[in-house]
Amino acid sequence: MCCAGCAAVAQAIVDNGLVSYYRQRSALPARDATVPQSLRDLAAYDVLPPGNAAADGDIREAALILEGINCAACVWLIEGRVMQIPGVVAFEINFTSHRARVRWQPARTRLSEIIATIAAIGYRAYPYDRDRAEQARRGERNRALLRLFVAGFGMMQVMMYLVPVYLAAGDMTADVEQLMRLASLALTAPVVFYSAFPFFAGAWRDLRNGRPGMDVPVALGIGAAFAASVLATLRGTDAVYFDSVTMFVFLLLAARYFEMTARAKSLATQEQLALRVPQVAERLSDWPASHAAEKVPALALHEGDHVRIATGATVPADGIVVDGTGELDEALLTGEAKPQMRRPGETLTGGSFNLGNPLVMRVTGVGESTRLAAILRLADRAAAARPRLALAADRVARYFVSALLVVAAAVAVIWMRIDPAHALAVTVAVLVVSCPCALSLATPAVLGAAGGSLHARGVLVTRSDAIEGLARATDVVFDKTGTLTTGRMHLRDVAVLGGEDRSACLAIAAALEAGSIHPVARALTAVAENEIDAAQRRQVGSITHVAGGGVEAVIEGRRLRIGTPAYVGQLCGQALPATIAGVAEDCTVVMLGDEQGWLAQFTLADRVRPAARELVAALRKGGLRLHLVSGDRFASVQHVARELDIDCVRAVATPADKCAYVQRLQQNGALVVMVGDGVNDAAGLGAAQVSVAMGGGADVASGNSDVVLLDGRLDGLATAFDTARRALRIVRQNLAWAFAYNALAIPLAACGLVTPLLAGVGMATSSALVIANALRLLRIERKLSTPVYARTVTVVE
Amino acid sequence: MDIVYLLIPLSVVLVFFIGMAFWWSLRGGQFDDLEGPAHRILMDDDKPDAG
Structure with missing residues (x-):
């Protein structure tokens, strides 16, 4: 135990008869368990925003986001403790999403008491809006899962029917063979018409827009192979491709499903970050007579309220400045990168960041138009922004697709002349064997795997471009306070x-x-x-x-x-x-x-973070130039630089200086990664190609950055660089493989040398290889991360 | 070998039933949390009245 806080927590655990937590926990909780300012005024949560709590007779229900959960023992501990509170009717934690639902009787307890109880055992809970978006996401996930299941099960069963046919190689009586084909057809039909529906819809949309993407050859391949197989089945001759079709659909759906889960996970974490602080606003109920501020949920604000907006905080609602002059970053809302000056009498938009002085604002608009808009924007950015790397692959794929369609058409025409009976079979073989699947999976699978493995190490990648940026980076600029040092003075x-x-x-x-x-x-x-x-x-x-x-x-x-x-x-x-x-x-x-x-x-x-030294050493070994830029005195910056062995140092830097420093490096051809945490780093972070923010830092830093180090875990950054480099290497390998495979397979198929079995196996192997190659990122990561969690576990008896 | 004429159609029907079962469990929320329940079964609650 390290402090009185731990002792109190341990005491609370023992007192409440929950000792087995110590036996059952499999990972130590994160060290940084300080209670944020916003949790101190818990009473604010009793006035719940309308979107959160649902009243049902004399029982109320709320949704909470929990922080600090590491293993199942945490879940058990929190559930056990909360259920001991008299008046709590139900409490359920979803271990995967770290969200909880609590139902309680308002007559006997209050939400603030529940949150305080959770805080007392060292976890943090925030109420959040369970809006319809989450319901929609859950529906989308379930539909994708069902599609995947149908395709997977269809694939296995079709294989079961067709493998005997391949093995018997003609020894089977014609009617049994026909029966197998009919059974395969019965199981392939739902796979094609239900599971593969998104591909057909996507292809139709692409064609209507005149921009053929990956969905076009996929849909064409599925459609052609299925149609040819149905024809063959009806005629009772020729080979069928049902196994290839189902496998094709299953592999593509699996890749899309994993991509979706990874995205949903990072989205959930981002929402958590976004919701953290500004849900509470500082209301000055007696302004201007007194400056006494009370904390209220942002959604409980009314028009005409006076609100104080601290430096680095988010404007909780739309309003008019009544006191103070400050610079506002509205980039999140308008895309205008330059901070906007706001004087008394001018309007503020909810969701913008206060970069300058604390302001007092009179609220003029509340609700949907403000904070929610910012969160949605954040979510949209993650969902809509395709990484540049994937876009490049898409562009290549588009040429590839056009070329492939031309080749397939040519093959069909030529074979019509030579041997009309085999023309269809050969054309289908060309479409099936050419693996747009490997090509279109090559990049997203790797980026998804890299993001997933980094997320497990406490590094949240909010923009997939960042992985490429980290891999190619030449210079890293660090802020001192709060980044390389603990920031707690x-x-x-x-x-x-x-x-x-x-x-x-x-x-x-x-x-x-x-x-x-x-x-x-x-x-x-x-x-x-x-x-x-x-x-x-x-x-x-x-x-x-x-x-x-x-x-x-x-x-x-x-x-x-x-x-x-x-x-x-x-x-x-x-x-x-x-x-x-x-x-x-x-x-x-x-x-x-x-x-x-x-x-x-x-x-x-201030103290240098324990992980900083290792990080700096690791980055230097990776051949990166390191810079330390701080607004602090030269001597103290110099001291940290010497302690960590960083050569390029710039002290007494204003926010504008930091930005200029980054830009000067860029003019010399450097690709700059900026690591910072605070309001004064915002400009530098914006200028750098990749911005990395500390998760516990100011809103303005973490809200805009490409990479967020959750819980301020600096050690994850070295892993991030390492993983990013490996990811880029694997992307190159995958693309090289996909091209080499196609260069070999398509001519063979065009010459009619590829049997249906060979086409199916070739396609599947090529896709599996690409995915397996991407998954190497996850595997190595797990090996690396074991020692971290294998630390000693204290047993309190 | 006549039995295959019964078994293969039967397997097709069976697959459809399994698909239905999966759809039903998905709707019932059994796939919402894939990690928690696996651990929860291991946690013996000494005081059932507390939970």
Whole structure:
């Protein structure tokens, strides 16, 4: 046990008679179990948004997303604990999707109590909107599963009928052989008409749009082979292709199904990220008389409410700015990459990110048009955006398809002249043996497998392009705070420089930093919360945030600044105090001052993440150039750089500098991967070819990035680079194989040398090879990941 | 060998029944969570009244 929190959790587990959790858990829970700010004001969840809770008599029901579940023992533990709460009627966790449904009697318990109970044993639960989209997804998945099942079962059974026919090689009596054919036909018909329906629909759509895709030859192959086989069956002669048809359909459907599951999984995780923070809005119920904020669910806001929007937070609803001036990133909504300036009186759109100062907004519109739109956009992007690599393969496939159709037509015409009796059989053999399947599977199967294996390692790939980018990257630019270091600053020392004492300085600092989510601000407010009593809390007016500088505000008529020495020094007009020279170089210095002079010097220390050293070493070994760009002081950036052995260092960088740094690298031909977590990295992340964000970072970072490191697990990044490179290699192998196979098989088939059996086997082998090659990514990954989970398991008795 | 004239049509009919059974279980939500129940069966609940 590492801290009082663990002890409390263990005690709670033992007290509630759930000791067998320790015997049955098969993986340790994630270490980072801090309770986010938004969960502290749990009462907000009792006012549930209308879309979430369903009332049924005196029983209410809500949907929850659970975080921190690693193994089945977690599920068992949470279910066991929640069911002990009096008033909870039912609680069900879906282990696959990490979602839960809870039903309770409002008279006896409240939702906030349930969430608090879950938080007390170390997991996090968030209520979420169970909207119709999820129902639709479930329906789509079930339909795909049924299609797959019909095709798979049909394939096996048809094989059962036809293999004896092949083996008997003519020894079978004609009527038994005919019976086998009829039985195969009976089972192939549902496969063609039901399971393969999406291919026919897709081919029809492609033809209508005049852009033949992969569905056209697939549908043509299935249709031609099936028609030829039906004809052969009716005539009682010639070979049938029922086995090839069913296998073909099954393999293609299987590939599509796995692609769909992988996408649904990453989509669910993304939605989880999107829902995390902004579901709660800070309502200023008594504004402007008081700045007291209460946290309410965003959907419980009404028109006319006043809401505070912290730096890095998402605007919870549409509204008009009434206080403060800030820059808003509306890229998610409008595609406009440049931050937009918003002054009092101007409108804000729900779902945009606040990059600048905290704002106060009057709500003018709530509901569907705001946050939901952003989530849907996110979901759409993942669903609609085809990776560039797959698009290239599609383009190649389109030429291939056109060429194939020409060849098939030519073969048909030529064989008509030579031997009309065999013309159909040969043409069908050409269509069946040419494996558009291998070609169209080559890329998506690999990207899907790579995404899946990375997801298991805590790396969420939100844009499949990112895999190609990671594989080709030449430079990696790191942010320091929160990325290479833990980002959780600890206040090491307070040096009082002016007339105010320590606790007064802390109170002022906490008041100034109240709206900010910067790590420095969090450390200061955390200390202040413990040490300062309510009587000393200050009211703050007209706060200005300067990104990369600090905060200025007026408290009781005094103009105060907190931030970098340079920024505060502009206000004080005094030379830097002598104490600043004595600060250890790995510390961050934050100054507090007013117009008369310095008030205090806060020394904060941050720790380098344990995984950072290994990551840097691994990346360097992979031949990548590493850069460290931070807005922090040169000395502390230098210190981290030296500790981690990074050569290229840029300190005191503003957000614009970071962006320019990335662009300069790109001008020299570099392919840049930027790793960051915060608001000030947003521009750099946007400029880089691949952006990687820490999962626990600011909304603006994780919402837009291509790769998200879930739970801030930095160790996954080295694996991501490694996996991406292997994935690209496998894509090349697959494409090479598909082309080589076709170059050999099509001429043979055109010459009439390929028997139906050979065509079917060739097609299946080629597809299986491509898929098996892609699945190698998953296999190696599992071997790598075992040691991580095989850590010691503590037994509490 | 006459028995194949009965067995093969029978197997076709059987396949259709199995397909129906699968459709029924899919509708019943048996494929919604493919991992949880497998573990749940191993977890002995000492206090059945708690669950």
